[in-house]
Amino acid sequence: MTVRFFHTSDWHLGQFFHNHERDYEHTQFLNWLLEQIQEKQPNALLIAGDIFDVVNPASSAQKQLYQFLTDAHALAPHMQTLMIAGNHDSGYRIEQVEPFLAKFNAKAVGIISKQNQQFDLDRLLVPIYDANKNIIAWCLTLPYLRSAEITGLNEQTTNSQNAIAYLHQQLIAAAKARKQPDQALILMSHAHMQGGETSDSERPIVVGNEEALSTALFDDVIDYVALGHLHKPQKVGQTHIRYSGSPIPLSFSERNYKHQVVDVRIDPKASVTERYQYESLIIPRTVDLIRIREELKDLISAVQALPQGEIEHLNARHFLEIEYTTDAPPPVDLRQQIEMALPPNRYRLLRIARIYQKQTEQHDTFTTVDLKPPTPERLFLNLWEKMGYEQDESVKRDFLTLLEAAQHDLDQKVQ
Template sequence: MRILHTADIHLGLSLNGWSRDAEHRIWFDRLADVIEAEEVDVLMIAGDVFDGLNPSGECQKLLYDSMVEFRRRRPTLTTVMTAGNHDPAHRLEAPGALLAGIDAHVLGTIKRKADAIDMRRHMIPLRASCGTVKAWAVAIPFLRPADLPGLAVADKDGEGSPIIRAAAEFHERFAEAARAEAGDLPLIAMGHLHCAGAQESEGAERRIPIGGEHAVPVSVFPKCFSYVALGHLHGPQNLDNGRVRYSGSCFPLSVSEIGHRHGVTILEVDGADIRHRHVEIERPAAFHRIPQRGVLDPSLLADAVAGLDLDPDLPRDLQPFIHVTLEATGPAGVVLSEAEACLAGLPVRVGGIRVIRADMAAQAQEDAGMPRTLAEINPEELFLAAFRKTNMSDAEDRHVLAFREAMNGSD
């Protein structure tokens, strides 16, 4: 049996005012090609299908039209889709009765029966094209504090984090129920959260704390889960030797994702043996950062853009994105307006223009390369470094005084 794991599609996303709808249409077409070429039996979408709580009718239509097309390409395809922190959970579930007709299962919230979690509602048998059940999905959407057993009355004096203990207990209960239902067949869990040790894409992913913690260790997923298909972090990456994996986002959703190898994960299920491989999907639109590192003298911007070999015949909504970081050789406002004038009329979409002082950029890189322990640094140093990183300028006396007053007031 072959399973395709994807996540973090973010339908409805815009970047610096530019719609990504045309890119999403092409990406869904290419995903359909992969599903057909790879002879996929099960499609798993691990959250953040939409980018916001009020997706447009066009975005919803694209999703459901695509799901029907996937099923047309693979008539025995089973789809399991869970909600992420960006998704309108109940709206995602609303067409459930209709989606059942194409063997699509949507879990937006934790299902309850009376006061207990109805765990069987989250367990879906996964069949090969011959119709034989080869594995079971344990479909868990984005968790909220109310979903975790005992969290509200957790012993604050107990050892370790009450959130981690509650998350571990939650998944252990699911594992026990799933094992009783599935017997010896593999269990494929789904989740949408931040695992400790995974790499974030700076500025791209919203931290989703549960009770004050935003990351949980992979140990919250019992070993009886043969594979854990995660969403939320946009870079494809493995944890726990590949047993726990983020498939990554569909294409670069921000400048911080330019370096990612975007694609999907294919699972090969052969009895108890599960192997996975990454399949890249070509980006619908290019994404350039100028310069690739550091800052650029504004006088060199025109030549740098000329070297990109731009296609003037591309539709506007498929033209490449460009993100520029310029040195503040003069007043920042002047440098910015001159850069905008330079890029105006070119077949590019401006994803962002930053104007910073070169010495501030160099200092930020130096700070990033010299990790220190908390014992070696005081809170004011942390504030000054954070202010410099955020604003690319040093804090003024009034900022430092305000920080000191806030610190004194917290004692």
């Protein structure tokens, strides 16, 4: 029996971008996704983590998710929605509403539980049914793995790395024991895999001093690995190991991504060449991220050349970032000149930055003044350098491990 499911991740509901909310863009995406669900009627929708942008999301972001689940269930009552927590989510929070989720054929796995000095594998193995309530697949759900949740169980879990390997081995073994020949195995995980291409909007996630995990964790029996965390849609090593990517660009480095939902069909009884079908459902871009980079003398002309046409809804207007180069000091009224040149009511001007250019005999060297708030990682590295120490990757990894542990403690306190 063929199982059909949608793979998506990294919604980051509630995100603010340079103090601008993204509610309009998320609403447009979710409405488009509802159309796809109504048309294609998948057996399951997989959301591979980072559902929300912060561990304590605004009520409007939570309402947006729950309204979507309500609407999706009305359009496809047989469809299951399976969610896992990402590093931006509170695993405890997304599990708290389990009775509500069950009414809409949805389930959230936020944390790794333990029972009798063993991982509670039953919670992590979720059956996927067809319309006649036959099990057609098993989903192995692995939320973002925090060190405190997976270590200290036994001699196989003395540190994060061997705990991660042990958890994967145990979970896959349990799935093999339950799997029937006509059932598929799908593993959903929120992790940074080796070989994955990152953008500048992803928070580094570190487990046991090692940021990226190996795809060797996945047994060949797994038919599809649905990954979350990296925002660029991509395959990792093999065709069936994929990041779906985020539905909207979350930074300017992501403005050229082809945001998508992966439509996957698996027929365990078919031949190897016909068993898997993948289709990228391209998500329409409703708000563009536009960057102008010009010499100062050409800057105003470039701004005036932008497409015209007013956009009434403020949150539907396009984001604009401007970078310019000049050897002379810029005019004091440069921002005013730019705003006067902008087509009215179409763009949201986020940033104007001067790029300092120094000519050398061999090449040009650019230094950009970045006005974004520094991350904890950057603050630590800057302080490390000021104290006269050399850059050391092991020190950086240790700091990120401590940062991850502090974030875990914060997640528990906000419950």
